[in-house]
Amino acid sequence: MRLTVVGAGYVGLVSACCLAEMGNQVCLLEHNPARLQALQQGRVPIYEPGLEALLQQVLNRQLQVTGNVSLALNEPELILVAVGTPSQADGNVDLSQLWQLAEAVQEHLRHPTVLVLKSTVAVGTGDALQAWFEQRAIPVQVVNNPEFLKEGAALEDFRRPQRILIGAEDAAAAAIVERLYVPFTRNQARVLHMRRREAEFSKYAANAFLASRISFMNELAELAEHVQVDIEAVRQGIGSDQRIGRHFIYAGCGYGGSCFPKDLRALSHLGRSQGLPLPLLSAIEQRNERQKQRLIDKLEALLGSHWYGKRVALWGLAFKPDTDDIREAPALVLLRALLARGATVQAHDPAAMPAVAERFPEAVASGQLQLCNEPYAALENAHALCLLTEWKLFREPDWLRVMQLLAEPRVLDGRNQYDPGQLATMGFVYLGIGRGGLASERRNRAAA
Structure with a gap:
């Protein structure tokens, strides 16, 4: 498949390299000049075991790294979004980079595509983004596909996922995203389909539950010291x-x-x-x-x-x-x-x-x-x-x-x-x- 990954941070870079490894033609879009230069030279600006070797294996073969927005967004079958969504002071997520991307898609997209949200976003973001595209008659279907990568084991997690969540209202768009993961799910059916909101909520629920286990044991640990x-x-x-x-x-x-x-x-x-x-x-x-x-x-x-x-x-x-x-x-x-x-x-x-x-x-x-x-x-x-x-x-x-x-x-x-x-x-x-x-x-x- 021809696809573009937007954002060469932790999630975007791992996703781009693993998808390119499977033969997809991947364009990785990155705006930060220092990060872009490093990636184009085969250097990974983050620490993740095995990632730099994989980048060097696929770079300028199945994977192209660019800062050219027009080139990256011209005609991909899929756009995987891995832009930053940092916390704001009130705890809400900052979606400004996502909306900047939406405007770039409006300007540069020439063919229908599926926009896949890998970034962790507030519940309802996918629906709002879909409505924004529809109001402007832009041929984009939005799908939420949250990532579950553990730092330090990201390549293994991407190559052998425990589950893949596809949140979509459009069945055809969901089928395209599922096809992307076929090389990673041949040994076991791990794909779960749901609505966008449910996929968005699932990511938050998973991390909150894991955090609750850690805090529960730490609270009992303090009590244990007293008894x-x-x-x-x-x-x-x-x-x-x-x-x-x-x-x-x-x-x-x-x-x-x-x-x-x-x-x-x-x-x-x-x-x-x-x-x-x-x-x-x-x-x-x-x-x-x-x-x-x-x-x-x-x-x-x-x-x-x-x-x-x-x-x-x-x-x-x-x-x-x-x-x-x-x-x-x-x-x-x-x-x-x-x-x-x-x-x-x-x-x-x-x-x-x-x-x-x-x-x-x-x-x-x-x-x-x-x-x-x-x-x-x-x-x-x-x-x-x-x-x-x-x-x-x-x-x-x-x-x-x-x-x-x-x-x-x-x-x-x-x-x-x-x-x-x-x-x-x-x-x-x-x-x-x-x-x-x-x-x-x-x-x-x-x-x-």
Whole structure:
């Protein structure tokens, strides 16, 4: 098929490359000059395992990257829309880029086409866009086809989707979109058809539900610390129930990224716009913000409240492993508190350090924030090690080397990744999240 993907951000770039890999002729439209130049040279401006190799495989073969709007919108069979829809102050999504695209389609389109919304949009956006095109007699059918890509596993998710939602009022347009996914659904029928509004709502509902599981476990984890219960044992106990399952029930330092926070705010805004309070959604957000702040409480339990002159090692800065995305990352909450209180921070992250350097240029320039090229360099003379992102690189450290490098053997495990018994035996002071059944956790909480 001949198709155009608008927007070379995370969703658009992954979609364009995977669809080109299957033999489609794909035109990727990008307006940002720096990003456009990088892509045309085969360089990916984001961190996603395997994506740059795939781009180089399809570039200038099945995939053309351009900034020419007329070329991109002239006569595609499909237009996949992956423009940004950021949060506004009130939680609603900013659809300005989408409406700018609609005007460009009006100006440049020469043949009937199907416009497929991959961007996460407010419920009712597809209907409003369809009405806009019909009022102007523009031959476009709007379909909502939400993305469910996980950062760090996006190629696998696109190539082997668990489900494909097609929200459309026009059966012919829905059939065209379904045909696009045939190479990805040969082994199992995963295509679900519904109306546009239902597809739009489904994306929000999925992310809100997953976020609720995380906040639920984090709330129980705090209670567990007060009643001498290890939340990890509880996680295993409830995760073995098939009705619950094992996914998204890990206590930790909260969720971040571009999807869960933004989509929860948008869903809450939708409720307010209908005069309907949604206290459960508000509670999920409030719990998550508290969970990030609990990192500060935990470190105070280890180091006391005066951090001036202390050195603290951070392992992990991205909001999750296998990405360089630091948007609303829990690590940044602790990092800001450390810098504000005069601590020196020594940090390592396999992918996110350039983004952190750009976010905190003054701290980097002054030396208060030191971004280290390898994990152990971050430990030298530090008074505590804080694990904040569960990269594989950090799973099995050399604890004898860690002990030798740290000024004080203190570990804040924000992801419950380490064995508290092993560390206690070696002489470490350990704090995790919800490890209230552990003697070391109880002693540190009592002393705080």
